[in-house]
Amino acid sequence: MTIRADIERMPGDELLRLARVLKVPIVVRTIKRSWLVDKVLKELEKRDAKIPIALESPAIQISSVTKNFGKKTAVRKLNLRVEPGEIVGLVGPNGAGKTTTLRMLTGIIRATSGSIQVDGYDIVDEAISAKERIGYIPEKPTCYPSLTAREYVMFTSRIYRVPHETALIRMREFVELFQFEEFIDTYIGTLSKGNLQRALLIGIFAREPPYILALDEPIYGLDPRGAWNLKKLLRRLRDEGSAVLISTHILEVAADLCDRFVIMNEADVVGHGTLEELQKLHPDTNSLEEIFLSLTGGIPE
Amino acid sequence: MSTFKLMKNEIRMLRNQFKSAITSPSMLLFYSVTFFGIFFVSSVISTFVSFAPLFFNFSVLLEETLDMGMIFAATAVLSASSVVSGYFGLGPAAVLTLEDESLMMSAPVKPHQIFLSRYARRILRKISFITIGVLAILPLLISASLLFFAAVSLLAIIIISLEINYFLGAMSSYVRLWISRKTQHRLRHLIVIALGAIALLPAHPWLLSNVSAIYVAPSNALALFLTESTGIFSQGIPPLYSIIFIMIGFMVCLLLTANICGYEYYELFSDNKGREQTEGRFSKIIRGEIDFSKSQFTDPMIWIMMKDFWSRLRSPMQIWKYIYAVVGTVFVLYLNIVKPIWFPPIIVPIGLAFAIVPAFILMMILFVQMGSVTSMLSFVDERDNIYLLKASPFNPRDIILSKYLLSLFEVAITVIPACGFLIYFIHIEGYLAVITLIAPLTILFTATGSAFGAYVPVMTNDPKTLPVPLALSFPIINLGLGAIMVLLVAIFSDSMLILVILPLFTLSLVYFFLALSLRALNTYK
Ligand SMILES: Nc1ncnc2c1ncn2[C@@H]1O[C@H](COP(=O)(O)OP(=O)(O)OP(=O)(O)O)[C@@H](O)[C@H]1O
Ligand SMILES: [Mg+2]
Numbered sequence: 001m002t003i004r005a006d007i008e009r010m011p012g013d014e015l016l017r018l019a020r021v022l023k024v025p026i027v028v029r030t031i032k033r034s035w036l037v038d039k040v041l042k043e044l045e046k047r048d049a050k051i052p053i054a055l056e057s058p059a060i061q062i063s064s065v066t067k068n069f070g071k072k073t074a075v076r077k078l079n080l081r082v083e084p085g086e087i088v089g090l091v092g093p094n095g096a097g098k099t100t101t102l103r104m105l106t107g108i109i110r111a112t113s114g115s116i117q118v119d120g121y122d123i124v125d126e127a128i129s130a131k132e133r134i135g136y137i138p139e140k141p142t143c144y145p146s147l148t149a150r151e152y153v154m155f156t157s158r159i160y161r162v163p164h165e166t167a168l169i170r171m172r173e174f175v176e177l178f179q180f181e182e183f184i185d186t187y188i189g190t191l192s193k194g195n196l197q198r199a200l201l202i203g204i205f206a207r208e209p210p211y212i213l214a215l216d217e218p219i220y221g222l223d224p225r226g227a228w229n230l231k232k233l234l235r236r237l238r239d240e241g242s243a244v245l246i247s248t249h250i251l252e253v254a255a256d257l258c259d260r261f262v263i264m265n266e267a268d269v270v271g272h273g274t275l276e277e278l279q280k281l282h283p284d285t286n287s288l289e290e291i292f293l294s295l296t297g298g299i300p301e
Numbered sequence: 302m303s304t305f306k307l308m309k310n311e312i313r314m315l316r317n318q319f320k321s322a323i324t325s326p327s328m329l330l331f332y333s334v335t336f337f338g339i340f341f342v343s344s345v346i347s348t349f350v351s352f353a354p355l356f357f358n359f360s361v362l363l364e365e366t367l368d369m370g371m372i373f374a375a376t377a378v379l380s381a382s383s384v385v386s387g388y389f390g391l392g393p394a395a396v397l398t399l400e401d402e403s404l405m406m407s408a409p410v411k412p413h414q415i416f417l418s419r420y421a422r423r424i425l426r427k428i429s430f431i432t433i434g435v436l437a438i439l440p441l442l443i444s445a446s447l448l449f450f451a452a453v454s455l456l457a458i459i460i461i462s463l464e465i466n467y468f469l470g471a472m473s474s475y476v477r478l479w480i481s482r483k484t485q486h487r488l489r490h491l492i493v494i495a496l497g498a499i500a501l502l503p504a505h506p507w508l509l510s511n512v513s514a515i516y517v518a519p520s521n522a523l524a525l526f527l528t529e530s531t532g533i534f535s536q537g538i539p540p541l542y543s544i545i546f547i548m549i550g551f552m553v554c555l556l557l558t559a560n561i562c563g564y565e566y567y568e569l570f571s572d573n574k575g576r577e578q579t580e581g582r583f584s585k586i587i588r589g590e591i592d593f594s595k596s597q598f599t600d601p602m603i604w605i606m607m608k609d610f611w612s613r614l615r616s617p618m619q620i621w622k623y624i625y626a627v628v629g630t631v632f633v634l635y636l637n638i639v640k641p642i643w644f645p646p647i648i649v650p651i652g653l654a655f656a657i658v659p660a661f662i663l664m665m666i667l668f669v670q671m672g673s674v675t676s677m678l679s680f681v682d683e684r685d686n687i688y689l690l691k692a693s694p695f696n697p698r699d700i701i702l703s704k705y706l707l708s709l710f711e712v713a714i715t716v717i718p719a720c721g722f723l724i725y726f727i728h729i730e731g732y733l734a735v736i737t738l739i740a741p742l743t744i745l746f747t748a749t750g751s752a753f754g755a756y757v758p759v760m761t762n763d764p765k766t767l768p769v770p771l772a773l774s775f776p777i778i779n780l781g782l783g784a785i786m787v788l789l790v791a792i793f794s795d796s797m798l799i800l801v802i803l804p805l806f807t808l809s810l811v812y813f814f815l816a817l818s819l820r821a822l823n824t825y826k
Contacts, residue, residue, distance in 0.1 A: 069572075106407035109571050110564065127564065131409040138403035145400075146317040147310070155313075158306045159408050187317065214407075 003044065006172045007037055014168065015040070021164045044165065055084040055133070056120035059212050059243030060105065065114030067100050074100040076267040078114070082243045084210065087234060089258030090247040093296050096264040098247035099139045102214045105245070106136045118212055132160060135204035139216040139247075141197050145189025149180070149199040152188060156203040167206045174202045177229055193221040201230070211242040218246065219253050231257050255288040265296040303410050307418035315422055322770070332770045336437050338777035344440035369534040370506055372527060376520040377504035380466050384500045387470020388477050388493045391573060393558060394566040396420065406567050413562035420555070424464075431456060455530060458544065461551050462523040468554035469500065469519075475561040478569070519554070522546035606707045622715065629718025636725045646726050661727050662735060665720060666783035669742045670776050672715035676708030676750030677775055681757055681767055697822045701751065701815055709747045716743050734794075741786065741807040746779050748814035755818035782810065 010018065012033070019026065019036055022043040026036075060082040067075040075097040082088045090098050104111045107123045107130065116123045121130035143152060150171075157167035175181055178198040183191060188199060197218070204211070213234075219227045234244055234257060248254050254261065255275065263271040271278060271291070278291050285291045293299040323329055393412070396419040405415050435442075435453055442452050473496050480489050502508070503518035516525055526543035528534045636644065720739050724732055753775045760768050789806060793799040 103571070107564070107567075108402060108406040109568055124564075128409045128411065131407060134407060136403070136407040140403075142400045142403050144310075144314055144404075146314045146321070148317070151310075151313060151317075155306070155310045156404070156408070159303065159410060161409075187321070 003169060004037075004041060006169050006176070007040055009176060010168075010172050014172065018165055018168045019043075021168065053210070054241060055210050055212065055243060057083055058117075059084045059119055060245055061117040062101070062105065063115050063117075065101075065104060065111045065116060067097070067104060067109070068112045073267045075104070075111075075264075078264075078269060080245075080262055080269075082212075082245050084241045084243045085238055086260065087238050087244040087246060087258045089254040089261045090245060090264065091249060091251065091254050091261055091292060092264035093249065095266070096296075097267045098264060099216055101264075102136070102139075102216050102245070102247055105214050106134055107131055133212045135207070135211045135213045135215075137197065137200055137204070137213075137215045137218045141193070141200050141221070143188045143196060143200060145187060147188055148185050149188055149191070149202070150184050152199060153203050153206050157206045160207050162207050166208060170206045170208075171202060174205045177233065178202060178226060194223055194226060197221045198226065205233075209237060209240055209242055211237060211244075213237075213242065213244040213246075215244065215246045217248055217250075219248065219250060227253070251287075251289045251292060261288070263292060263295050270295045304414045304417050307410065307414055308421045311418045311422040312425065315425060332773075335770060335774040335777050336433065338774065338781060339434075339437035340440065341781075343438045364533055369528065370504070370509070372534065373504040373509060373521060373524040376462075376524040376527075377501050380469055380520040381497045381500035383466035383470040384473045385493055385497045387467075388473040388490075388496060390470060390474050391569055392471040392474030392478075392566065393562045394570040394573070396423070397566070397570045402567075402570065411562075412564060412566055413559040416562045417559050427460065431460065451530065454544075458523070458526050458530075458547060461547055462519060465519045465547070465550050465554050468551075468558045471558045472554070472561060478565055516543070517546050517549070519547065519550035522550060606703045622711075626714035626718060630714075630721070633718050633721030633725065637721060640725075646728055657727065658735075661723070661732070662738075662787055664723055664727075665735070665739060666742060666780060666787075668719040668723060669712075669716050669739060669746055670779045670783075672712045672719065673708075673743070673746035673750045673779065674775075675711045675715070676705070676747040677754040677767075677772075679704045679708045679711075679751070680754030697819055701755070701818045701822065704754075705747060705751050705815060705818075708751060709744065712743055712747045712750075738786065738790065741803060742783055745782060745786070745807050745810055745814075748811040749775065749779055749782065752814040752817040752821065755821035759821050759824055 007015065007018070015033070015036060019040050022040060024036070024039045024043055058081040060080070062078055062080040065075060065078045066073065078097075078101060080088070080090075080101075090101065092098055100109070103109050105116055105118065105123070107127050110124060118130040119133045121133075123130045147155065153171050154167060157164075157171075162170075175184055178201065180195070180198050180202060183195050183199070188196060191199060201218075204213070218230060222230060231253070234246075238244060238259075246254070246258065260274050261272060261278065262269055271281070273281070275288060278288070279285065282291050282294060285294055290299060322332065393416045396416060397406075401415060431453075435456065473493070476492065476496060477490070480492055483489075500520070503515050503521045504524075508515045509521070515521060522543045525538065526540055526547065528536070529538055529540040529543060635641075716739065720736065724736060753771055757767060757771060760771065786803070786806065789802060790799060793802055
């Protein structure tokens, strides 16, 4: 099992902490590592395996949503749904309204009109239940600078009511995946942009799947290896039943990762569907890039 | 439950901040400069002036010139002004940060939980600063033979009352949201007048003398505490009552404020941030997106000044500052020329005459100091754009000089009315000689301000928040420099040498601080 591997990779203090959380009786002064690992695993087995919860269908339902900033309309009559087990790409030029859409979806700002449901919960009326499911990476990642990455991950997992042992094990798993070990105890204020993004991602994935992810340009700050890892991870999560809405204008990433696309331009949806469907509609194009360009102002000569 | 988790997190952040502050030498240096500076200044002051008789005289003077109603009126005006300014403010949204927006607003926590935890941190911070501050002014307290306990409790009660006022402001911001939801009528904001009037009501003389329950009102409780604990106009009510009233008021207001924290404050925060961003974008012009050769000025220095001037003018406070400068100057000129009867200057009692010159000078230095805060902020206002500015094809010297010159203008226009008022209000012998010091003080303090502001990005990665130790040691250093300048003038006042020494002193220090700013600009993180 992968849990065994994660636990074996834990440094000593983390393992001890996990043992303490699980209330493994430790009476002797010196203990063998392998003994402790076995004990911890046995203790984990004793806790009956949770029946994995499945997301409502659709996981994200945006119905006829409009957002005005004063006189300016940032999003107009947007309809969008994301099913569990699906990665949807929200693409569009700068200022199209992608970030605004994700901010409304995550309950940061309110739609001027229309309604948004996350996992069946209305984001306005049942905000807490809806938000508990969402994992959000903002466009400009920021985090409390005076926390260490570890403190931050533990803090968010408490806010999202993740059992402590789960958070510890999952944190280890994703620290390995994103090669974050050397930064886990540094202050977030001193992390580079990409590493900050990794810290936020670890904070999200320390929670239990399935997820509803709202990712605003998540690839942008990551190096090629980090990006590759994230893409692989997202595909795995999709196959396990998570729903992902990704905003990006890096079209290679979108074409490579997403099952479906919603193309926005100046607050409106100008095209949607799978790559094949879009290509059928626009027979004279032969890539997502060309479809994108022709839908958002024409292909330049 | 969640609230406690959030609070624990806030406290952890505070602890980490403290840890990193005492382990980084520059922060520690500034903290100790502040602490020992205040300690030093207060012990110097207390050896020069014996405060105990001063306080005694002062309370007699107060009883002679004021009447009791005025104290109650003053605290009520204080409350009313926070209610009115709070109405136009952000309310509880003011405690939110960018980090909260990206992490907490999308998390399953309620707005009031964020508010309460953030507030807990604010209180803890305040308590620790007060403790340090009281320790630093210990010599003064001892010399004034004020009881330590009395001084601390006075301070604490005043601060709690200010917190109550902050809550009142927050609630009044809620009224704005509420009424804007009910009606879009153009006159709806007139309700702020009613709110202000309600805050003033408890000080009404008839209520004060006939309805004893009115003393529970926070502003009255504060006034009662002030009169009873200092003995001025004491009515013989134990101060404990007023303390209880104030604590009750505090709890009630805290809970009410927590209760009004709703998701609409998220919206308010984002809106406000959007506005800031457009301001920031404006300053990006300097990146070279604008063609300098087409501008009518060829000098990049003037360009930075123009940009600063206009981008500052876009912030809502700035226009009021200019209005204040113009109206204040006109008013002060009127006062000094016409000397109206309806606004007499204070007549200093004979017993206090010995203290009036130092008091005048101290107030003068403080006024100039308060004005010069702008110059410290001129770099902080750039926010992250400071890096853009640094990366732009300007000579760093031009950047510093342009910031300095524009700040000098801004500081001067705030200082002039304040000092003019001071001159009119407190007449001292030979004030002409003293007020000429305003010019060198302004020139010098603006330079220290520039240097301090320029050092912000050196000390932190986050150029938009002023580190606390810098903010604290700025006035202290200025106070020290001002004191030295006054001392120089006092020593050489009889010889012509002063005409050389004073400019030399000022200009060399200005040069020093500007050089320091330059050095700072060249060593950004
Ligand atoms: N708080 C705000 N106040 C006013 N206008 C806003 C605000 N937030 C966004 N807008 C406007 O709404 C429009 C959509 O912005 P949004 O950030 O959603 O674009 P985007 O698709 O994410 O663009 P990008 O690819 O550049 O990130 C823009 O024109 C923007 O100026
Ligand atoms: Mg965006």
